[in-house]
Amino acid sequence: MTSFAVVGCGHIAKKHIQAINNIDNAKVEALCDVNEERIKEFSHLCDAKGYQSLSELFRAHPRIDVVNICTPSGLHKDLTIQAAEAGKHIIVEKPIALTLTDANEMIEACKQNNVKLAVVHPNRFRPAVIELTKAFSKGLFGKISHANSTVRWNRNQEYYDQAAWRGTKAMDGGVLMNQAIHNLDLLLWFMGPIEEIKAYTTTRLRNIESEDVGVAIIKFANGALGVVEAATTIYPENYEESLSIFGETGSAVLSGKTANWIKHFQFQQLDTETSKQVVDKIDKDPYGTPGHQMIIQDMIESIKENRDPIVSGEQGREALKLVLAICQAAEEDNSVNWDSIN
Incomplete structure (x- = not known):
């Protein structure tokens, strides 16, 4: 079973949760948002506990495999680095970041911590x-x-x-x-x-x-x-x-x-x-099969096969x-x- 945490409970997070729900042997274990009310709004989509910070989430769920970052784009870098340093693989919504400097730091953090980074270009x-x-x-x-x-x-x-x-x-x-x-x-x-x-x-x-x-x-x-x-x-x-x-x-x-x-x-x-x-x-x-589901399925397979995701951090950087x-x-x-x- 591959376990996921979805960070940022906005509109796009629903696609991530629904996609994970449609994949065998995948489960949303935790949600994260600074707004507790938003977390409650998503409670009907998955059987997952909610947290208002990533650090709190990681303490409660140390075995999370993948973190899906669905926050405003300007927050992607810090959350990606925090997840990478915790040893989690990462799927980040487009764009990977808003500056090439941020994108470079995200890619480097994932390399340094030997985790995979995929960008959502479905x-x-x-x-x-x-x-x-x-x-x-x-x-x-x-x-x-x-x-x-x-x-x-x-x-x-x-x-x-x-x-x-x-x-x-x-x-x-x-x-x-x-x-x-x-x-x-x-x-x-x-x-x-x-x-x-x-x-x-x-x-x-x-x-x-x-x-x-x-x-x-x-x-x-x-x-x-x-x-x-x-x-x-x-x-x-x-x-x-x-x-x-x-x-x-x-x-x-x-x-x-x-x-x-x-x-x-x-x-x-x-x-x-x-x-x-x-x-x-x-x-x-x-x-066809929803693109978000394909991105998430590919991340699961890339972990098993120890290869880069199809839409890697480097490719997300090129689009940016x-x-x-x-x-x-x-x-x-x-x-x-x-x-x-x-």
């Missing part, structure tokens, strides 16, 4: 993304010309006003850090190393510290180009999340309100009927670096070299 496990991964592994795209990463969503002022930390630079970040980072993780994962970035960001409609709109142009190391568009200003609700990749011998577009559907899938090496079968298969089951590079390029109103971001 979109990698979507059925449509898995099909895209297969196409890449078979070289079906040929030479890539360009790619587009688009997140056109709505987060109204009421959303940001629900908690004082939302939209702040110290605890949360803006649309790029909070909403678009999953799509950006996929863009970076498929398109490979980056050479240069140009960008603009602005806060147009929401009363927050961080950006609610961001656009960027990316030059990848292989010479391909990328376009990023992210916004939480779309009226009146979420409109689209998409990832489009175009190559010499193939092209694919994942889209919908979330990028769970294949809207275009054509390759020189695939006949029309085969492509249609792939699209139809995804239409029948666009969600892309967000920070876009923001820096916008702030400096100048192109930013990827290697200069550290």
Whole structure:
């Protein structure tokens, strides 16, 4: 039995608890939140005791295997280091942190204490993304010309006003850090190393510290180009999340309100009927096993097999670096070299 502690009893913690409940031989043993009332709100989801500090939790449950950190992003570093020093493996919500310095310290603490660190980028496990991964592994795209990463969503002022930390630079970040980072993780994962970035960001409609709109142009190391568009200003609700990749011998577009559907899938090496079968298969089951469940299951397996999690701390750091590079390029109103971001 793998035992878990969930830290931070907010909205996203419910996904973690439900995912753990759906996995055989996994159990939520403890909850942690500074607000005792929040802990009580989660009591119906699992048979777990609640604590208001990690140190108290670890004293009461010394055999906890994995700590799931679901707090505001600005708190990730200290909690990760505390858990690592207690010898616990860690699953941390996205983004891994809000600065590369914090991310580096988290990764180093886990290495020093010989524990595993996974970052929650669950979109990698979507059925449509898995099909895209297969196409890449078979070289079906040929030479890539360009790619587009688009997140056109709505987060109204009421959303940001629900908690004082939302939209702040110290605890949360803006649309790029909070909403678009999953799509950006996929863009970076498929398109490979980056050479240069140009960008603009602005806060147009929401009363927050961080950006609610961001656009960027990316030059990848292989010479391909990328376009990023992210916004939480779309009226009146979420409109689209998409990832489009175009190559010499193939092209694919994942889209919908979330990028769970294949809207275009054509390759020189695939006949029309085969492509249609792939699209139809995804239409029948666009969600598959929930991504959080896959991340947690992978952590259990990585412990047993003594390997790195599929989405490691280092990979979470790269997605964070892309967000920070876009923001820096916008702030400096100048192109930013990827290697200069550290």
